[in-house]
Structure formats: C-alpha cells, structure tokens
Amino acid sequence: MVGIVGYGTQIPRYRIKIEEIAKVWGADAASFKRGLNLNEKSVPCPDEDCATLAVNAARNAMSRAGINPQEIGALYVGSESHPYAVKPTGATVSEALGACPYVHTADFEFACKAGTEAMFVALNLVKSGAVKYAVGIGSDTSQGSPGDALEYSASAGAAAYVMGAENLVAELIDTHCFMTDTPDFWRREHANYPEHGGRFTGEPSYMKHVTGAVNAILEKTKMKPEDFDYMIFHQPNGKFPVQMALKLGFKEPQFRYGLLTPTLGNTYSGSSPLGLAATLDEAKPNQLILLVSYGSGAGSDAFIFKTTERLLKVRDMAPRVRKQLDEHKMYLEYGQYAKFRHKIVKPE
Amino acid sequence: MRDIAIIGIGMIKFGELWEKSLRDIAVEAALNCMKDAGTDRIDSITIGCMSGGLFNGQEHLTSLLPDYLGRHTTPAVRVESACASGGMAVRSAFMEVASGMSDYVLALGVEKMTDVSENIETYTLATTADGDYEAFHGINLPGLYALMAKAHMEKYGTTRNQLAEVAVKNHRNGALNPHSQFPMEITVDTVLRSALVADPLRLFDCSPITDGAAAVLITTVEEAKKIGKQPLVIISGIGVASDTIALCQRKDILKFEAVELAGQRALKMAGKTINDINFAEVHDSYTIAEIMVIEALGIVKEGQGGVATANGITSLNGKFPINPSGGLKSKGHPIGATGVAQICEAVLQLRGQAGKRQIKNAKTALTQNMGGSGGSCVIHILEAK
Numbered sequence: 122m123v124g125i126v127g128y129g130t131q132i133p134r135y136r137i138k139i140e141e142i143a144k145v146w147g148a149d150a151a152s153f154k155r156g157l158n159l160n161e162k163s164v165p166c167p168d169e170d171c172a173t174l175a176v177n178a179a180r181n182a183m184s185r186a187g188i189n190p191q192e193i194g195a196l197y198v199g200s201e202s203h204p205y206a207v208k209p210t211g212a213t214v215s216e217a218l219g220a221c222p223y224v225h226t227a228d229f230e231f232a233c234k235a236g237t238e239a240m241f242v243a244l245n246l247v248k249s250g251a252v253k254y255a256v257g258i259g260s261d262t263s264q265g266s267p268g269d270a271l272e273y274s275a276s277a278g279a280a281a282y283v284m285g286a287e288n289l290v291a292e293l294i295d296t297h298c299f300m301t302d303t304p305d306f307w308r309r310e311h312a313n314y315p316e317h318g319g320r321f322t323g324e325p326s327y328m329k330h331v332t333g334a335v336n337a338i339l340e341k342t343k344m345k346p347e348d349f350d351y352m353i354f355h356q357p358n359g360k361f362p363v364q365m366a367l368k369l370g371f372k373e374p375q376f377r378y379g380l381l382t383p384t385l386g387n388t389y390s391g392s393s394p395l396g397l398a399a400t401l402d403e404a405k406p407n408q409l410i411l412l413v414s415y416g417s418g419a420g421s422d423a424f425i426f427k428t429t430e431r432l433l434k435v436r437d438m439a440p441r442v443r444k445q446l447d448e449h450k451m452y453l454e455y456g457q458y459a460k461f462r463h464k465i466v467k468p469e
Numbered sequence: 470m471r472d473i474a475i476i477g478i479g480m481i482k483f484g485e486l487w488e489k490s491l492r493d494i495a496v497e498a499a500l501n502c503m504k505d506a507g508t509d510r511i512d513s514i515t516i517g518c519m520s521g522g523l524f525n526g527q528e529h530l531t532s533l534l535p536d537y538l539g540r541h542t543t544p545a546v547r548v549e550s551a552c553a554s555g556g557m558a559v560r561s562a563f564m565e566v567a568s569g570m571s572d573y574v575l576a577l578g579v580e581k582m583t584d585v586s587e588n589i590e591t592y593t594l595a596t597t598a599d600g601d602y603e604a605f606h607g608i609n610l611p612g613l614y615a616l617m618a619k620a621h622m623e624k625y626g627t628t629r630n631q632l633a634e635v636a637v638k639n640h641r642n643g644a645l646n647p648h649s650q651f652p653m654e655i656t657v658d659t660v661l662r663s664a665l666v667a668d669p670l671r672l673f674d675c676s677p678i679t680d681g682a683a684a685v686l687i688t689t690v691e692e693a694k695k696i697g698k699q700p701l702v703i704i705s706g707i708g709v710a711s712d713t714i715a716l717c718q719r720k721d722i723l724k725f726e727a728v729e730l731a732g733q734r735a736l737k738m739a740g741k742t743i744n745d746i747n748f749a750e751v752h753d754s755y756t757i758a759e760i761m762v763i764e765a766l767g768i769v770k771e772g773q774g775g776v777a778t779a780n781g782i783t784s785l786n787g788k789f790p791i792n793p794s795g796g797l798k799s800k801g802h803p804i805g806a807t808g809v810a811q812i813c814e815a816v817l818q819l820r821g822q823a824g825k826r827q828i829k830n831a832k833t834a835l836t837q838n839m840g841g842s843g844g845s846c847v848i849h850i851l852e853a854k
Contacts (some may be wrong), residue, residue, distance in 0.1 A: 152664035152672075319587050325487040 123248045124292040124426060126188065126285035127435065129181025129405055130398045131174045131260075132278045132445040134387065135164040135461065137453045139273055143457045144270045153178040153273045158359025162276035162386025163446075164453055165262045167461055171200045172210045174261035174279035174391075176217040179284030181439035182256070183218060185290070186283040193283075194252025196226045197242055199235025199390045201308070201315075202262045203228050214258065214361045225252070231465025233355055234324035234416025235259060236280065236390035241422050243284040244293055266314035267464055274358055280394035289436055291401065291410070295342050299333035307418070315416070327357065330339040331365050334413050334421035342425060344368035349425075350408035353379035353396035353413035357387050375450050378403045387448055397426075399442035406430045470567040474693035475851070477506025477686035478509075478813040480798045483650040483801035484679040484837035488535035491525050491581040492537045498682035499538050499577055505532060507696060509532050511615035512571035514538075514545040517558030517578035518645045518805035523593040523755060524582050538685035541817040546573075550839030552754060554578065555683070556808025556847035562687045571715055572688055577681040578809030590678055594804075603604075611675060611755070613716050615667035618757035622669065624772065627760065631670055633660035635756035636673050636798050643795020643802055648810075650679050650801030660756075665674035674756040681803030683810035690854075692726030702819045706739030706850035708732060714844040723772075727846035728765035739850040741833065743767045746850070748790040748818065750811035751834040753797050759783075762837055763791060768793050785826060792819060793826045808838035812849060 138161045143150035165174070175198050183190060195404050196218070198210045211226030227236040229242075234261015244257035260279030265271030280411040305326035306317040318326070331354055339345065346352075352375045354362040361383045366376055379396035388395055393414040400410055405428065459465050480501025487499075495516075503509045516534055521527040531545035548558040561574035568824055595609040596782060603613070621627045643649040655673060662674035693701055710730035713719050719726070719781030728792055733817060743766060751766075753759035760774030768789050771779040777783060783791035794800050794814035797807060815834035817823045832853050839846040 149664050155662070156664070320485060321487060321583070324485065375758075 122289065122292055123244055123284060123286050124289040125282050126254065126290065127182040127184070127186025127283040128281065128290070128401055128441050129178050129183070129185060129431060129439045130280045130395055132176035132276065132442070132446060133163045133165045133349055133451050134162045134449050134451050135166055136341055136450050136456070137164050139451050141455050142273055155244050156360065157273070158363070158383050159273055159386065160275060160383050162279055163388070164461055165277040169277065170262055171202045171260045172204055172213045174262070174277060175210060175214045175258045178254060178260055178279035179214055179218055180259065180462040182281040182283045184439045185435040186343040187435070188254055188283065188285070188382060190222065191370065193218065193220040193224055193254045195243060195246050195255040196220060196224055197229055197239035197256070198258045198260060199229035199239040201230055201235060201389055202264065202440045215424055217463055231420065232417035233357070233387070233389045234414040234420060234422055236394045237414035237422040237424070238410070240282050240284070240310050240394065241296060243282065244296070247286055248352035248430055249285045253392035254283055255400050257284060259283045259390035259394040259468065261391050262282055263387060263389040264308070264314050266438070269314070271315065271317065274382070274386050277384060278388035278391040278395050279334065280391050280398045282394065288431060289429050290432040291428045294425035295338060297334055297338035297341055297423045298420060299330050299337055301330070303418055303419035305417045323361070326417065327361055327415050330419050330421040331355070331413055331415050332369065334423040335369055338425065348409060349411045351375050351379060351400045351404060352411040353400060354413050355393045356380060356396060359383040381442070381446065395442060399429065400449055401432060401442065402436060402441040404428045406432060472690040473563050473814070474510070474690045475685050475704065475816050476688055476693045476696055476698050477502045477814045479503070480648045480810060481682055483679050483803060484518035486581045487583065489680070489737060491521060491527060491579060492533055494581060494680060494682040495534050495577055495579040496537050498579070498684045499575060502575065502618060502684035502686050510545055510573045510605045511540060511572045511575045513565055514543055515558040515561040515565070515574060515576045516545060516786035517555035517576065517809060517815065518547060518557060519549060519551055519580060520593050520596065523589065523596070524580065525545045527583055536689040540613050541557040550593055550845045550847070552752065552804050553808055553840035553845050553847050554620030554805040554809070556836065556849065559685060559809060559812055559849065560709065560847055563704055563707060564839050566687050566689060567851055571683045572692060574687050575684055576687060577682070577684045578806035579800070580803035580805040581680045582678045585666045585678050590768050607670055609718060610842065611667040611670055613756040614757055616620055616672045616716065617722055617761065618669050621757060621760065625775070630657050631660065631779045632669070632674055632756040632760070633657040635753060635759045636660050636778045638778060639753060639792050639796040639798040642785055642793050642826055643799025645824065646795045646800055649795045649799050650677055651799050662681050670755060676754045676798050676802035678732040679801030679803040681801055681806045681810065683806045684817070685809055685812055686838045700820060701854045702816045703852050703854055704739065705747045705852050706735040706737070708734030708738065710734065712843055713846050714841065716842045723761065725761055725839070725843040725846070727763055727764040727843055728837060731848040732828070734835070735835070735848040735850050741850060745833055746777045746835045747831045748793060749837060750794060750814050751791055751796070751837040753792060754802060755794040759791065759796065766835070766837065785828065790828050793823065793828055808836070808847065811838055812851065816849045819851060
C-alpha cells in the first residue's frame with residue numbers, strides 16, 4: 122500500500138483582476154470572465170519563484186507528514202518556470218527541507234503536467250521499495266505573453282506531496298497515463314513566453330487527452346464517474362474542466378472543492394495538484410478522489426486516491442488551500458504587476 | 470452554348486478538422502461528389518481556393534489535388550476571387566462544358582484555415598481587402614463590415630437586435646444541417662452577449678474560421694439525361710460583377726453594386742425575375758452582409774433587410790427563405806469551398822433531399838457568393854427540371 126503521507130501548498134498573496142488586465146489591452150473583460158470563468162489570478166512577488174513556492178509547499182507537506190527529512194530518498198520538482206535552465210530546482214528544495222545529501226532529485230518538465238509527473242514517479246519509487254519516502258512537487262510562476270489570452274490565466278502556486286507506504290492520508294488505488302505527440306503549446310529555448318495553437322489547445326489537445334486518461338483508468342479499475350466522491354481535472358481556465366467533467370458524466374458536487382482557477386488562475390504544474398490539496402482539505406475518510414492532469418505536448422496522468430482516517434488528524438497542521446487563496450489578498454494594478462513579472466525591461 | 474446540368478454534389482461536414490489536411494478534405498468532397506453523380510468520369514477540374522499559400526504553405530493545387538484524387542493527368546485550373554473563389558470555380562466549370570471544351574468538369578472548392586494561428590488567419594482574410602489603401606492602414610474585414618453596419622443603422626434605423634436576428638435564423642436552419650460546423654440554435658441574447666469584435670459586430674455576427682471542401686460535377690443536359698438523374702438540376706443563369714476593392718471608393722458604402730449587377734445579369738440569362746426565385750443561399754459572412762445582399766438582390770426594399778429578417782420573411786417557412794443551409798454563419802465559411810457548398814445546398818433543395826430543412830415546392834434557386842467587402846460577386850440561378 123502506498124500513497125500520500127503529507128501534502129502542502131503555497132499560493133502568493135498578490136492578485137490581479139481580469140478587468141485590470143483587459144483594461145490595458147482594450148479587451149472585453151466580460152468575455153474572459155463569462156466565457157472562460159476567470160475572475161482574478163495569483164501573482165508572485167518579486168522574491169517568489171518556482172523554488173521558493175516549492176520550498177514553502179514542501180515544508181507544509183512535511184508538517185502534515187511529520188517525518189524526518191533525512192528519510193526522504195527522492196525529491197522531484199515539476200515546473201515550466203524553473204529559475205535556471207541548468208541547475209536543479211530540486212537541489213535547492215532538498216537542501217531547504219534538510220533532506221540532503223542522501224537524496225535523489227530531478228527537475229521535470231511537461232508543460233502543465235510536470236507536477237503530477239513528479240508525483241507519479243515519487244509514488245512508484247516508494248512502491249518499488251527503492252526509497253522510504255519520496256516527494257513530488259508541482260510549482261510554477263507561469264508565463265503568459267503580454268496581451269495574449271494566457272495572460273488572463275497564467276498564475277503562480279505550488280503543491281507538494283510526500284509519498285510513503287505507511288501513515289497514509291490517502292492511499293493510491295491506481296494510475297494511468299495517456300500521451301501523444303501533440304504540439305498545442307510550447308516555449309522554445311531562450312524564449313520568454315510560450316506560444317500556443319489557439320483553439321487547437323481545446324478539443325484535439327486538452328479534451329482528447331483528459332478524456333483518454335479518464336476512460337483508460339475507469340476501464341482499468343472497472344469504476345464509473347458516480348463512484349467518486351470528488352474529482353479534479355487540470356484547470357487551464359474555469360471552463361474546460363467543468364465542460365469536460367459534465368460531458369464525462371461527473372456532477373458539480375464532485376468538483377466543488379477542486380475547481381480553483383476562477384480565483385486562482387492557472388498555476389500550470391501546480392494546477393491539478395493544488396485542486397487535489399483543496400479537496401483533501403475538505404474530504405472525509407474513505408472517500409474516493411480522481412485526479413487527472415493535463416500537460417501540453419501532450420498528455421494526462423490519472424490517479425485514484427482513497428482518503429484515510431489520518432487525514433483528519435493532520436489536516437490542520439498546515440494552512441488550508443482556501444485560507445491561502447481567500448485571505449490576506451493584495452490587489453495589484455497592471456503597472457505593479459508588469460514590474461513584478463519582469464515585463465518592464467530596465468537598462469542594465 | 471450548350472445547356473448545363475449538375476449531376477453530382479459532394480459535401481463534407483465542415484468544422485475544425487484537426488486530423489485532416491487540405492488534400493484530405495478536398496479528395497473526400499470530390500469522392501462524395503462522384504458517388505452522388507454515379508460516375509467517376511472527370512475530363513477537367515476547376516479548383517476554388519483562396520489562399521493555400523498563406524493558410525497551408527501550399528500553392529499549385531492544380532497538381533496536388535488531381536494527384537491525390539488519383540487523376541494526375543487530368544487538366545486543372547485554379548480560380549481565385551477571395552471568398553467568391555468557389556462560385557467562380559463553378560462558373561469556370563460551366564463555361565468549359567458549355568463551350569464544348571470538356572463534357573464532365575468537377576468544380577472543387579476547398580479551404581483549410583485552422584492550420585495557422587488566429588493572427589495569420591486574420592491577416593490572410595485581410596488580403597481580400599485593398600492591400601495598399603485598406604489593410605496596410607490597419608482595417609481588416611470585420612472592421613469594414615462594422616463600418617457598413619454602423620452606416621446602415623444610422624441611415625435606415627436598422628437595430629442591433631435585427632442584426633442578431635440574421636444569426637439566430639441561420640443557426641436555426643444550420644441546426645437542421647448535418648454538415649454544419651456549429652449546428653446549435655442561438656438566441657438574440659447569445660449574439661448580444663458574445664465578445665465584441667468590431668463595434669457593433671460581435672462574435673456571433675461573424676462567420677467562423679472553418680475547414681471544408683465541397684464539389685459539384687457539371688455536364689451537359691444531354692449527358693445528364695443519359696445518366697437519368699431525377700429531378701434534373703440545371704444552371705440556367707450566371708452573373709458576375711466587380712466593384713471597387715476599397716470600400717471607401719464606392720459611391721455608397723451601403724450598396725453592394727457587384728451583387729446588384731451580378732443578380733441582374735444572372736436573372737436575365739435565366740429569363741427570370743427575382744420573384745421567380747423560391748429561395749436563396751447568400752453570402753452572410755457577417756450579419757450585416759446578409760441584410761445588404763437581400764436588399765441588393767431586390768428581395769426586400771432598400772434599407773429593409775433588418776426589418777424583413779426580424780419579421781421572419783427570410784426564415785425557412787417565410788415568404789423568401791434565405792440560407793436554408795444555415796449559411797456561412799452556422800454551416801461554416803471555408804473560403805474557397807463556400808460558393809460550391811451554396812450550390813450543393815441549392816441542388817439538395819431542388820432535388821427535394823434537404824431533409825428537415827426542405828423548402829416545399831422549391832423549383833428555382835439563387836446562390837450568391839462574394840469576395841472581400843463586396844468587390845466581386847458571382848450569382849448562379851439553378852432550376853429543377
């Protein structure tokens with residue numbers, strides 16, 4: 122039996138409203154709010170990056186796990202905003218947690234599913250018996266080109282999961298992957314912002330891969346949508362996951378805790394892992410949760426977890442997602458946002 | 470000139486056909502057409518395609534399409550007249566058979582628009598405007614039609630809701646068409662709540678970006694009678710006209726002179742008046758376009774297009790049904806295929822094979838296909854015999 126021993130998240134305090142972005146570009150805020158179900162998004166402050174968010178999320182996960190950091194045998198960080206092209210984020214995070222030096226680490230990248238990749242590998246390393254505990258983290262300070270549709274959603278946040286074989290808060294029931302070479306969204310080496318295929322990112326990309334992963338894991342486990350208490354899909358906006366969930370036969374109560382994008386934005390690698398954390402914050406013991414990520418390029422990882430009694434004991438050992446999302450918010454104007462996100466280039 | 474009949478039509482379902490290429494969809498429509506005709510005899514091919522170059526990095530369709538149709542020695546010509554390319558290709562096929570040069574000519578319209586980003590799509594569509602005097606200065610097609618809409622509202626009192634009624638009516642028809650890209654019904658509210666594109670035009674006032682292909686097989690009435698297709702559908706009139714490419718050069722930006730003249734020429738050739746026509750497929754690239762086209766054709770009085778639409782005159786069961794197929798708005802607007810697809814719809818209606826959207830006793834049809842902001846127009850009159 123393997124699964125989640127501890128989980129933790131980090132969301133920056135800064136926010137920017139959709140209207141504030143739309144105002145600058147002369148865009149129709151209502152169409153983003155209504156059409157994509159986006160209201161505001163988180164913004165990292167100048168001192169926050171993928172590594173600091175990952176460290177804070179992992180520390181919160183360790184608080185809930187209650188384990189000795191020296192027992193962590195592996196730590197993986199999935200992101201598309203690693204601070205360095207060459208120099209592992211995982212090393213910084215491992216050091217900050219006190220897990221060094223006997224720890225295996227690697228940085229993952231697969232657009233928005235790098236976080237669940239880290240979780241997938243961590244879970245399976247524990248399952249193999251190679252390590253006692255492994256940490257999987259999804260962390261991003263997402264990029265969206267100024268004025269592009271992505272600028273309305275690309276946000277920042279992280280979720281970390283300590284995986285182990287005992288003292289679980291949620292047991293892993295099964296996993297399944299669905300992946301093809303589909304170029305819907307990409308960022309070339311040295312480019313500051315990603316490019317994307319517009320509407321191509323929808324039906325032939327997000328919809329196809331999420332559907333593929335859901336159908337595969339349901340078939341493998343002989344389960345049906347109604348068997349789950351909760352489900353979380355990757356949330357590039359507030360529309361796609363809802364549309365997809367309803368189409369596949371899930372109902373609103375199943376995603377009521379996991380859908381965060383309308384006020385959080387798309388935290389890329391942190392997106393579906395944050396949705397899972399918000400669901401664990403509210404779930405009761407012995408409930409089934411389906412988690413399905415999506416990463417452009419393109420693929421989906423599906424996981425089924427079953428919560429345990431221990432979840433109730435550790436839940437309040439770290440801040441809940443809703444607290445980080447709803448409290449102590451500070452709103453930015455576009456100018457401050459542009460400065461924070463290094464969109465203003467100053468001479469050296 | 471020999472008398473001309475259409476003995477085959479071939480459509481595909483329009484949409485965002487991510488899994489298919491330009492050649493795939495063109496061949497699919499051509500094969501559907503040959504199947505419908507019951508013959509695979511093709512002496513020559515005319516191809517309507519606006520911009521394989523910008524949309525797909527592919528010109529030379531006169532080699533590509535015969536090649537992938539398994540007819541690589543068949544003569545082919547490509548016809549380009551912006552959004553009227555398809556209708557012009559049918560006209561070329563007509564002339565080739567009427568002249569006696571060939572007996573069986575396939576008119577094949579195709580456009581694969583979704584392989585590029587929205588920016589390139591918009592840029593490509595703006596090449597149908599005046600490059601030096603319009604597009605260069607930043608105005609694109611929605612902008613030009615928005616100017617017409619504003620002027621129409623000002624001069625004739627056409628309302629925002631009346632514009633929306635065009636889209637509502639076309640979606641109602643398109644919902645009955647299995648080949649439609651967006652076969653859903655909408656309300657005036659859907660249009661009014663959609664994103665603003667170019668004031669006053671909103672997203673649901675504009676035809677979509679579409680991948681699609683359509684084909685018709687043309688031969689002489691004599692040949693068609695041998696094959697014995699019933700009812701026989703003939704092309705009895707064709708009219709073409711041009712207008713200034715730049716909207717600002719026109720005497721009156723609220724008059725589609727090319728549409729008016731092409732209509733008169735086509736009707737004259739067919740020996741008909743507009744009152745003899747039972748229904749029309751028209752170029753509703755924007756809601757305002759349909760309003761101005763039905764005025765230019767004399768279906769309604771000048772300035773009355775909006776009111777007439779709101780009053781249901783152009784509905785499927787109205788006095789003069791317009792766009793029973795769903796039009797460009799609901800069926801989709803794959804540029805080069807549009808003019809051919811309009812003729813496919815007219816043939817289906819005249820044969821009585823249009824299913825739930827069938828117009829009763831449809832005997833004579835008009836199809837109107839135009840380029841850019843109305844700088845070119847081709848009109849066909851079709852009759853069931």
